[in-house]
Amino acid sequence: MKQTTIKTIASELHLSVSTISRALNDHPDIHEDTKKIVRQLADKLGYRPNIIARNLKSSKSNQIGVIVPEIRHDFFANALSGIEEVAYQKGYTVILAQSNEDQKREEINLNSMYQHRASGIIISASQTTVNYAHFEKLLERGVKMVFFDRVVNGLNVSSVRVDDRLSAYNAVKYLIRKGYTQIIHFAGPQSLEICRNRLAGYKEALLELGVDIAPIVIEGGMHEIDGYNHVSKLESFRKGQSLRMLASLVFQTILLQR
Amino acid sequence: MKQTTIKTIASELHLSVSTISRALNDHPDIHEDTKKIVRQLADKLGYRPNIIARNLKSSKSNQIGVIVPEIRHDFFANALSGIEEVAYQKGYTVILAQSNEDQKREEINLNSMYQHRASGIIISASQTTVNYAHFEKLLERGVKMVFFDRVVNGLNVSSVRVDDRLSAYNAVKYLIRKGYTQIIHFAGPQSLEICRNRLAGYKEALLELGVDIAPIVIEGGMHEIDGYNHVSKLESFRKGQSLRMLASLVFQTILLQR
DNA sequence: CTGAAAGCGCTAACAA
DNA sequence: TTGTTAGCGCTTTCAG
Numbered sequence: 001m002k003q004t005t006i007k008t009i010a011s012e013l014h015l016s017v018s019t020i021s022r023a024l025n026d027h028p029d030i031h032e033d034t035k036k037i038v039r040q041l042a043d044k045l046g047y048r049p050n051i052i053a054r055n056l057k058s059s060k061s062n063q064i065g066v067i068v069p070e071i072r073h074d075f076f077a078n079a080l081s082g083i084e085e086v087a088y089q090k091g092y093t094v095i096l097a098q099s100n101e102d103q104k105r106e107e108i109n110l111n112s113m114y115q116h117r118a119s120g121i122i123i124s125a126s127q128t129t130v131n132y133a134h135f136e137k138l139l140e141r142g143v144k145m146v147f148f149d150r151v152v153n154g155l156n157v158s159s160v161r162v163d164d165r166l167s168a169y170n171a172v173k174y175l176i177r178k179g180y181t182q183i184i185h186f187a188g189p190q191s192l193e194i195c196r197n198r199l200a201g202y203k204e205a206l207l208e209l210g211v212d213i214a215p216i217v218i219e220g221g222m223h224e225i226d227g228y229n230h231v232s233k234l235e236s237f238r239k240g241q242s243l244r245m246l247a248s249l250v251f252q253t254i255l256l257q258r
Numbered sequence: 259m260k261q262t263t264i265k266t267i268a269s270e271l272h273l274s275v276s277t278i279s280r281a282l283n284d285h286p287d288i289h290e291d292t293k294k295i296v297r298q299l300a301d302k303l304g305y306r307p308n309i310i311a312r313n314l315k316s317s318k319s320n321q322i323g324v325i326v327p328e329i330r331h332d333f334f335a336n337a338l339s340g341i342e343e344v345a346y347q348k349g350y351t352v353i354l355a356q357s358n359e360d361q362k363r364e365e366i367n368l369n370s371m372y373q374h375r376a377s378g379i380i381i382s383a384s385q386t387t388v389n390y391a392h393f394e395k396l397l398e399r400g401v402k403m404v405f406f407d408r409v410v411n412g413l414n415v416s417s418v419r420v421d422d423r424l425s426a427y428n429a430v431k432y433l434i435r436k437g438y439t440q441i442i443h444f445a446g447p448q449s450l451e452i453c454r455n456r457l458a459g460y461k462e463a464l465l466e467l468g469v470d471i472a473p474i475v476i477e478g479g480m481h482e483i484d485g486y487n488h489v490s491k492l493e494s495f496r497k498g499q500s501l502r503m504l505a506s507l508v509f510q511t512i513l514l515q516r
Numbered sequence: 517c518t519g520a521a522a523g524c525g526c527t528a529a530c531a532a
Numbered sequence: 533t534t535g536t537t538a539g540c541g542c543t544t545t546c547a548g
Contacts, residue, residue, distance in 0.1 A: 021527060022527090034534085050373070050525050051375070053540090054526055057526050059540065070339065071335055072335045072338075074332065077331075081329040081356065093370060094353065095351055095352065115308070117309070274520075275519090275543095276521095276544075277517090279542065280518090280544095287517060292517085292518085308541050311543090314524050315523080315541085317525090
């Protein structure tokens with residue numbers, strides 16, 4: 001079955017395609033009666049504007065591309081959700097890809113979005129990305145790009161990042177204010193900057209506001225299983241602790257991972 | 259700055275556009291030398307094929323649309339990740355939208371994807387969706403659609419769903435085999451079919467394989483906070499329990515929510 | 517092996 | 533207020 005196009009409607013109504021186009025776009029030059037007739041027939045024929053054609057004409061896509069390392073990571077899922085929300089409000093559509101922490105795949109996706117004429121690209125770099133040529137190339141060609149969280153240094157590009165030090169600081173401050181006297185930090189690998197910053201914030205807060213609280217740091221990975229193991233370790237030398245507190249810690253590990 | 263197109267290359271090389279097109283697409287009819295020259299210049303000029311134009315010509319987008327109620331929901335994030343994975347393997351691109359459990363928004367997104375000529379649409383219906391006219395309309399017009407998880411009954415359409423009863427059954431079976439003698443079920447609201455099915459699976463397994471185990475069911479919501487509260491309740495009458503087990507329960511609540 | 521030309525569906529000068 | 537026409541960038545017959 002042939003798709004109805006603007007042309008179908010035009011010939012059916014003995015009008016020109018431009019009139020139809022204008023009528024459908026509610027152009028002020030078109031007579032109200034004409035508009036009405038056109039709309040009715042369009043409706044009846046199940047006409048749907050071909051956005052691809054429109055995009056070709058205007059040479060823009062109104063699509064914004066998003067590349068994250070892993071969608072299922074709670075942190076990225078949340079970011080993605082926020083991005084979609086704003087994009088939707090502004091009439092943009094989101095095209096999504098994940099790099100799976102693989103530079104090659106990141107490049108392919110980036111390139112695909114470039115060719116798709118994405119209006120802009122929001123990206124959180126893969127962990128294996130060590131070579132930035134693919135970013136630089138697109139940047140040179142004027143592609144709108146913004147990095148978030150996994151930021152790449154040395155590139156002249158805007159980025160959005162989390163203040164890990166301050167967040168950890170605030171979290172600890174909150175606990176101290178609440179009257180807690182034992183505050184344990186489940187630290188991530190100290191080779192990662194974000195983890196170092198969090199630890200720094202933790203220590204800073206204790207030093208500043210909780211001189212009588214001994215810092216306890218358990219270092220390990222940042223996956224759910226690590227949180228689980230951390231709790232087990234705690235369990236072995238802390239039988240008497242409140243379960244409530246432990247559960248809370250588990251949650252925190254999960255929520256903070258990224 | 260003007261974009262380089264196939265035409266730019268053609269005139270630069272005193273060749274026809276069709277030759278360029280074919281060379282770039284590695285058409286067998288084209289002489290190897292020609293191909294090489296074309297590719298070189300294309301490279302030098304930073305040529306990028308305009309996928310929009312190609313799509314218009316072929317009248318397909320190679321984009322598959324995905325609509326979920328909430329991206330940040332762990333379950334949907336996981337599903338999304340799987341979808342992206344397969345799409346990527348097959349050379350498709352994912353366009354993403356969330357309905358925020360709002361029928362209106364679901365309709366708008368659905369329609370947008372329709373107009374974008376999405377090759378297919380994968381959707382998990384919003385909770386507020388009570389009217390199915392928007393689905394039916396697209397179905398009639400031959401749009402490829404597949405539902406998952408939040409399936410809509412009475413529509414002649416393929417769907418993918420979870421066997422909650424069997425999953426719960428298997429989970430409990432596993433625990434019994436492991437030798438556990440107290441197996442508690444954190445049940446969701448019994449007004450939801452998925453929750454009823456899970457409870458049924460739990461009971462069935464106990465009845466069948468663990469006659470000596472008393473069923474304990476704690477009914478409540480399915481959000482993180484509910485898991486947290488469940489644990490607190492347990493805590494109050496079960497001080498002696500292993501922390502390990504409780505942490506595990508917490509995780510399960512989180513993972514099962516959807 | 518290469519070229520000319522039509523056309524995908526739509527928009528927007530420019531005319532009338 | 534409406535129509536004619538060209539063109540967005542690409543693919544693809546049909547001819548040479």
